[in-house]
Amino acid sequence: MVALTLLLLCCGVGGAAANNHYKVIIVGAGMSGISAGKTLSDAGIHNMLILEATNRIGGRVNKTTFAKLSVELGANWVEGVGGKETNPIWTMVKELNLQTYLSNFDNLTSNTYKQKGGLYKKSDAKKIYDEVDKVYKFSEELSKNLTKEKLEDISVLTAQRISQHVPTSPLEMAVDYFHNDYEFAEPPRVTSLKNTQPLPTFENFGDKNYFVADSRGFESVVHYVAQQYLTTNKIGDISDKRLLLNKTVIKLNYSESGVTVETEDNTKYTADYVMISVSIGVLQTNLIKFEPDLPEWKILAMYKFDMAVYTKIFLKFPSKFWPGGDGTEFFVYAHEKRGYYTMWQHLERIYHDSYVLLVTVTDDESRRIEQQSDSETKEEIMAVLRHMFGNEIPNATDIYVPRWWSNKFYKGSFSNWPIGVSKHEFEQIRAPVERVYFTGEHTSEHYNGYLHGAYLAGLYPFSPHTFLLPV
Structure with a gap:
């Protein structure tokens, strides 16, 4: 030094x-x-x-109490575990013995919902997930070649265009959102290819993500x-x-x-x-x-x-109406408007019988939602949930909407x-x-x-x- x-x-x-x-x-x-x-x-x-x-x-590592639970408004996962190097945050988490849960997204093909009409057939969803995975791998190789040949950077969207597969359908956009926006909080048209694919966090520290759920925060x-x-x-x-x-x-x-x-x-x-x-x-x-x-x-x-905006919205319900058990923690909603309440997580595996859902929005949707009332947001979310699970589901009794972009001390969630x-x-x-x-x-x-x-x-x-x- x-x-x-x-x-x-x-x-x-x-x-x-x-x-x-x-x-x-x-x-x-x-x-x-x-x-x-x-x-x-x-x-x-x-x-x-x-x-x-x-x-x-x-x-931006900040917890609050919602529905008598300790929930994280900002950073929530130790991202990058199980690789050739040890993530220093993981070392601290283990030293403190914080309660964590391995996040498994492998079963999303069975948990992807249409804009209206319930679940996609698993085979139909799997076809799209596989196609997007191929594009992602193509983009990684393209990024490595650009770096090796010392060529100029391109956007993730440009890489998709080169692969001749730009997401257009609601299902394609939802899966693409999971791969990109859910990680970087901004869409592929904005995000640098060379600096995000392959992602050093996962390349160096491993591809496992652990969700932190501890009352100490x-x-x-x-x-x-x-x-x-x-x-x-x-x-x-x-x-x-x-x-x-x-x-x-x-x-x-x-x-x-x-x-x-x-x-x-x-x-x-x-x-x-x-x-x-x-x-x-x-x-x-x-x-x-x-x-x-x-x-x-x-x-x-x-x-x-860029200072990106990543908003985790928490909702409390009087009872559970979504599927439970292994492979159901995360689910996806495919809407014609990209990023419209796309990524969902129930907290039942973490907080049993809590009846709490977490939905993530980013970028322009985050900014839009921050400017409307929580009651308006809850109304929008309930309409989405009824498209997924039917009209008989109960109303949410409580909602929490973080406002990272509006807060003058943060002006967003993290950089992209x-x-x-x-x-x-x-x-x-x-x-x-x-x-x-x-x-x-x-x-x-x-x-x-x-x-x-x-x-x-x-x-x-x-x-x-x-x-x-x-x-």
Whole structure:
């Protein structure tokens, strides 16, 4: 860690902050900010301050209570398990003994529903699933060849066109949605082929996904990292004075000699360096005013990357009306409007007799739903469920709709690498500007969009090649 050594030499180590001056200020206490703090602490830099806008740490790893159950509004799966390398998040989950369940999507051919009229015949559904699988494998090989020959990137949709199989029917679009949008939260026409197929998460860490369902919440892994360097009280809660909650950063003045950070309550803090760990979505807004403005190359690069929206809607019912047993946890709804309440999951396997369904929407549907009332959304969902299961099913008694896009502290769920962003432009996204450094899942070249990406980006927030600190 050459850069960290430079930081030690430039700034010194340890010591208490005086007059609100710190060696490093970290803006944001999500996984990446907390991980970056650990990196600094491990290097001997303890004179730091973490400013978090909300009343909790964890960021987009966030649980809530719904229908007396602990459910995850954001990150929910440990994606990438069982491969040649060990996913660091999986290591933490096992260390904490969090309750997890292996997600199995193999039986979707038996659980795919028409827009009206119930289930597709398994043989008809299987034919389409097999065709889409072939296109996906073709796209992976095409992506590898593009990389090998150092050719320009193309979109996932362009790869589908080259394979002469672009999804058009409701069933084809639904299966394609499962393969693409359900993973990346944006459609194939937007998503980069070279940077998503094959996906490094599954190539390196394995193709198994584990659903976290623990009353302590998936956010326990963020606390696990934080507690390795932040002090806690007798009951294990973080009490370290270097972590300040409900501190919204609204202005950041930077120069060659240091930084000044101002929060919404008119408090100013100074530091030698600042590490920005807010989402790329927040960086694309004016929530934080940079003085002077960030350079044009930085702004252009940041706006080229996408902040996708992934919305998990929870519904509670008085009784169960959907199939139960092995191979029924996930089911698909094929509608003429792509992405219209497509991906479903019942939580009976996880929470017995809970009568809770989870439906996922993304992108434009997420934004549309965030702008209407929950009662309107529930009405739409009930119409879909009645098309699937008949008119006699009971009404949902409760609904929870997260609003990631509308929340000014997130402005979306996670980043997606869109077509048109080169490796050089990606390096510009995470490159420092004088004494301002950037981290977050969007700065992880191979794992952007994932919790392990956020963690690893925080572990290595400075590259000895690109992020050498100013002397």
